[in-house]
Amino acid sequence: MDDVVKTFSLPSLEPPPPIERPTREEAEAAVRTLLRWTGDDPDREGLRDTPRRVVKAYEEFFSGYRESADEVLSKVFEEVEGYDDLVLVRDIPFTSHCEHHVVPFVGKTHIAYYPAGGVVGLSKLARLVEIFARRLQTQEAMTAQIAAAIDEALAPRGVAVMVEAEHMCMSMRGVMKQGSSTVTMQFSGVFRDDPAEQARFYTLLRGAR
């Protein structure tokens, strides 16, 4: 069991405390080293600009370290008169990177919640997915973080988050199983307490598209 605890990180809504980041030049030098590790020559024409491009791409892949869930969800619309039923946003696409191999895992997120007074703009739910996806992740932690952030910001009657993804570290290396998908889900409030609410969530996910 010790190994399990060491391998998987606990859900944390905020980025880790700031560490001393390397300079851009240091990061580019590290990419050069990895290029040499492939067996290629970083000084050949086609690779000369690659360290610069990779470091720039990392800024996009990992922009979630510079963003906060709190901020994205801070604009809550206090009341939507007469509406207190479920809100479901299906099929929010994402690309993340697994924290074990720094290889993409790609999939979709479905988010549902029962408002208890406040709702957020729908795009904010997609932005929330982006924030957590654009960090080094496990699928389980990402799922838990999305649910916890909504719970914290909206205090809804319940939250349901489901993530479906294919992990490239399982398809293009290692066990080499293309096409398998992993499903994770996190429920809180009425979704956790009431199996009928979970069933409703699953039914709506399967519903006409």
Ligand SMILES: Nc1nc2c(ncn2[C@@H]2O[C@H](COP(=O)(O)OP(=O)(O)OP(=O)(O)O)[C@@H](O)[C@H]2O)c(=O)[nH]1
């Ligand atoms: N639970 C979970 N596991 C993941 C996730 N992403 C990658 N992994 C797994 O992390 C594990 C790392 O296992 P290790 O044995 O430490 O590393 P490895 O030798 O590269 O493992 P293999 O992938 O089996 O070759 C692998 O089983 C991956 O499939 C994730 O989001 N959630």
Ligand SMILES: [Zn+2]
């Ligand atoms: Zn991996």
